[in-house]
Amino acid sequence: MRPVFVLLTDFGLTSPYVGQVKAVLTAGCRDAAIIDLTHEVSAHAVFEAAFLLAVSIPYLPPQSIVLAVVDPGVGTERAMLLLDAPQIRILAPDNGLLAPLAHQGTLWRISMPEAPSATFHGRDVLAPVAVRLALGAPPIAVATPWGTQPLVSLPAPPAPSPGQILTRVAHVDRFGNCLLELPANTPLPARILVQGRPARVVRTYSDLAPQELGVLRGSQGVWEIALREASAAHLLGLGAGALVFLTAADPLAPA
Amino acid sequence: MRPVFVLLTDFGLTSPYVGQVKAVLTAGCRDAAIIDLTHEVSAHAVFEAAFLLAVSIPYLPPQSIVLAVVDPGVGTERAMLLLDAPQIRILAPDNGLLAPLAHQGTLWRISMPEAPSATFHGRDVLAPVAVRLALGAPPIAVATPWGTQPLVSLPAPPAPSPGQILTRVAHVDRFGNCLLELPANTPLPARILVQGRPARVVRTYSDLAPQELGVLRGSQGVWEIALREASAAHLLGLGAGALVFLTAADPLAPA
Amino acid sequence: MRPVFVLLTDFGLTSPYVGQVKAVLTAGCRDAAIIDLTHEVSAHAVFEAAFLLAVSIPYLPPQSIVLAVVDPGVGTERAMLLLDAPQIRILAPDNGLLAPLAHQGTLWRISMPEAPSATFHGRDVLAPVAVRLALGAPPIAVATPWGTQPLVSLPAPPAPSPGQILTRVAHVDRFGNCLLELPANTPLPARILVQGRPARVVRTYSDLAPQELGVLRGSQGVWEIALREASAAHLLGLGAGALVFLTAADPLAPA
Numbered sequence: 001m002r003p004v005f006v007l008l009t010d011f012g013l014t015s016p017y018v019g020q021v022k023a024v025l026t027a028g029c030r031d032a033a034i035i036d037l038t039h040e041v042s043a044h045a046v047f048e049a050a051f052l053l054a055v056s057i058p059y060l061p062p063q064s065i066v067l068a069v070v071d072p073g074v075g076t077e078r079a080m081l082l083l084d085a086p087q088i089r090i091l092a093p094d095n096g097l098l099a100p101l102a103h104q105g106t107l108w109r110i111s112m113p114e115a116p117s118a119t120f121h122g123r124d125v126l127a128p129v130a131v132r133l134a135l136g137a138p139p140i141a142v143a144t145p146w147g148t149q150p151l152v153s154l155p156a157p158p159a160p161s162p163g164q165i166l167t168r169v170a171h172v173d174r175f176g177n178c179l180l181e182l183p184a185n186t187p188l189p190a191r192i193l194v195q196g197r198p199a200r201v202v203r204t205y206s207d208l209a210p211q212e213l214g215v216l217r218g219s220q221g222v223w224e225i226a227l228r229e230a231s232a233a234h235l236l237g238l239g240a241g242a243l244v245f246l247t248a249a250d251p252l253a254p255a
Numbered sequence: 256m257r258p259v260f261v262l263l264t265d266f267g268l269t270s271p272y273v274g275q276v277k278a279v280l281t282a283g284c285r286d287a288a289i290i291d292l293t294h295e296v297s298a299h300a301v302f303e304a305a306f307l308l309a310v311s312i313p314y315l316p317p318q319s320i321v322l323a324v325v326d327p328g329v330g331t332e333r334a335m336l337l338l339d340a341p342q343i344r345i346l347a348p349d350n351g352l353l354a355p356l357a358h359q360g361t362l363w364r365i366s367m368p369e370a371p372s373a374t375f376h377g378r379d380v381l382a383p384v385a386v387r388l389a390l391g392a393p394p395i396a397v398a399t400p401w402g403t404q405p406l407v408s409l410p411a412p413p414a415p416s417p418g419q420i421l422t423r424v425a426h427v428d429r430f431g432n433c434l435l436e437l438p439a440n441t442p443l444p445a446r447i448l449v450q451g452r453p454a455r456v457v458r459t460y461s462d463l464a465p466q467e468l469g470v471l472r473g474s475q476g477v478w479e480i481a482l483r484e485a486s487a488a489h490l491l492g493l494g495a496g497a498l499v500f501l502t503a504a505d506p507l508a509p510a
Numbered sequence: 511m512r513p514v515f516v517l518l519t520d521f522g523l524t525s526p527y528v529g530q531v532k533a534v535l536t537a538g539c540r541d542a543a544i545i546d547l548t549h550e551v552s553a554h555a556v557f558e559a560a561f562l563l564a565v566s567i568p569y570l571p572p573q574s575i576v577l578a579v580v581d582p583g584v585g586t587e588r589a590m591l592l593l594d595a596p597q598i599r600i601l602a603p604d605n606g607l608l609a610p611l612a613h614q615g616t617l618w619r620i621s622m623p624e625a626p627s628a629t630f631h632g633r634d635v636l637a638p639v640a641v642r643l644a645l646g647a648p649p650i651a652v653a654t655p656w657g658t659q660p661l662v663s664l665p666a667p668p669a670p671s672p673g674q675i676l677t678r679v680a681h682v683d684r685f686g687n688c689l690l691e692l693p694a695n696t697p698l699p700a701r702i703l704v705q706g707r708p709a710r711v712v713r714t715y716s717d718l719a720p721q722e723l724g725v726l727r728g729s730q731g732v733w734e735i736a737l738r739e740a741s742a743a744h745l746l747g748l749g750a751g752a753l754v755f756l757t758a759a760d761p762l763a764p765a
Binding site: 256257259261263288291292294307310311315316317426428429430459460462471472473474 | 520522523524525526527528529530532533536537540541542553554582584585586627628629633634
Binding site: 026073118120 | 545546547550565728
């Protein structure tokens with residue numbers, strides 16, 4: 001079966017970094033398909049990368065090998081991980097990126113080469129390991145068992161309190177929609193305040209009037225703040241990681 | 256024959272949206288090639304997307320399946336179309352995107368699933384349909400005949416008047432060249448005024464002096480406004496959709 | 511063996527230009543893999559493109575065919591070159607892009623079609639030639655021997671002087687790291703001044719304190735200026751092509 005590699009990085013597309021990773025993968029597995037999730041994760045934003053990875057996993061082809069490289073600690077002693085799950089293998093640094101997914105499979109510590117480059121482990125460590133896995137090598141050929149030590153974890157989400165939901169922006173998309181770290185199955189009242197501004201809970205972007213602020217269950221399994229055909233992120237001054245307060249609007253107050 | 260999918264969207268590349276569409280396509284057709292036309296159509300700019308699609312069609316591999324998703328009306332009752340033409344199939348919302356091409360094939364209305372997601376029909380409706388078509392399903396398996404009702408159309412181009420051409424910017428490229436909605440076979444005088452500024456009609460960018468404004472037949476089959484090694488869009492304050500006036504320059508006036 | 515095409519351009523990704531090149535390549539070689547090095551070379555920056563090409567070559571799959579198109583002289587009489595080297599073939603305009611690599615193989619002048627388009631030789635000249643080469647055509651089928659005439663060369667790097675290294679920024683990456691035209695095997699003292707500001711020579715980004723300026727051997731085989739989790743390019747006001755002065759810091763002065 002054709003190998004499928006999936007890439008998620010903060011490398012950007014202005015440099016040849018992503019291309020060099022793809023070159024190494026293609027040199028090793030000439031027939032492989034390579035899918036870019038995105039290379040524009042906010043620089044060094046492990047929290048955002050972990051979110052984007054987790055929400056994308058359900059769509060990946062079976063037996064995908066994911067390279068997730070948002071790695072401000074490159075060159076330090078932080079470990080490189082391999083998560084070996086039934087339908088997917090994920091290679092990533094031990095910096096929180098894999099923490100939300102770790103329970104889904106078995107963890108391995110990737111064996112580092114004798115003298116790895118100090119600044120580009122995605123190309124020089126992870127890509128060659130991904131190639132070996134794609135060619136059939138078992139985890140033990142490229143890694144050692146992780147054992148029971150805890151992974152580096154992400155900052156915990158803010159605790160909810162009665163009458164108010166405190167959450168964070170996990171990602172801002174191209175349209176300025178703010179994807180929240182708030183599962184779409186969390187109930188919300190029909191009219192709420194977002195950072196103190198009235199917003200309507202709607203089903204889809206088109207249910208909003210032009211420039212109206214709304215909240216909806218988006219395509220990534222979480223609640224989103226949206227502004228019809230404009231940028232909610234710009235209006236509210238929000239970026240990835242920002243805290244967001246949602247409170248029930250007084251039903252008697254004018255919207 | 257290897258399936259070829261072609262994508263044109265306004266999703267941008269900062270989010271995993273494009274990657275999730277590619278994941279669904281690759282999960283269904285593991286051997287497929289996927290070509291990105293662009294994902295940076297101005298947000299919600301159906302007019303620009305229709306232009307970029309139409310000018311790119313002649314270069315696509317035979318039997319390409321195109322997913323064109325610029326869809327501000329996602330989640331509303333607007334239909335999803337399949338245009339079945341001899342060498343190409345195009346999936347797109349009925350919002351004007353397909354209007355310039357509809358005469359080239361047979362139109363079908365894509366059957367919607369029972370409970371489609373409200374915000375991401377590209378991934379959840381079009382990609383699975385594209386996979387089924389690529390695997391050999393006939394249109395009737397995924398759609399119903401469109402019949403004779405008119406498509407949603409694009410705003411008509413401005414009407415020409417004697418001595419003056421009124422046109423629109425269809426697209427601004429990375430260099431600041433302004434591609435006009437004016438076919439390259441439209442005759443123009445050798446010296447013209449663009450928004451009142453003198454410009455020279457030339458064959459190629461290099462025929463212009465540094466910072467000189469010019470008009471030329473570009474690579475997309477239309478006239479372009481260009482500024483040598485600088486941005487004509489910036490100089491003239493033009494973006495996609497902007498109106499442009501071209502008038503013959505007084506041949507006796509200083510250029 | 512599956513053909514591999516590698517693209518390096520300044521076309522950007524907002525227009526369908528790259529997609530049209532890929533469409534022509536895929537129409538001709540339906541099974542090909544296509545790798546993007548980057549399409550965001552600074553507009554018309556031949557110097558930067560030559561650098562990015564040279565540093566990426568070692569990672570490319572064997573028998574790759576590279577299309578390198580940064581071509582402000584498109585449509586003029588400048589020649590289009592084919593460099594035929596043992597493991598790679600590179601197609602590029604004769605504007606300096608190939609000069610650093612020309613000694614690695616045999617040069618050919620690509621035969622131009624009767625009436626090439628004036629503005630898009632990447633799509634209309636190079637891509638069809640690349641397809642013919644990938645399908646097995648020898649260079650003589652698409653080109654004539656270049657002979658002994660010199661190539662257009664790049665501006666020479668600044669000359670070193672005692673106690674000071676004068677170099678240039680070859681590329682600024684997404685993180686604001688400034689990649690210098692200074693091979694990583696050039697010795698540097700442990701503490702230096704960069705444009706007069708103290709900087710520490712370190713092994714990896716993480717060796718720097720937050721906001722500390724440093725210089726390190728980066729992943730591209732050259733020295734880089736870096737600022738921990740911030741943009742050195744922004745701090746120092748540097749872009750591709752900018753001159754950089756490195757001098758030894760007085761070992762007795764406070765850092």
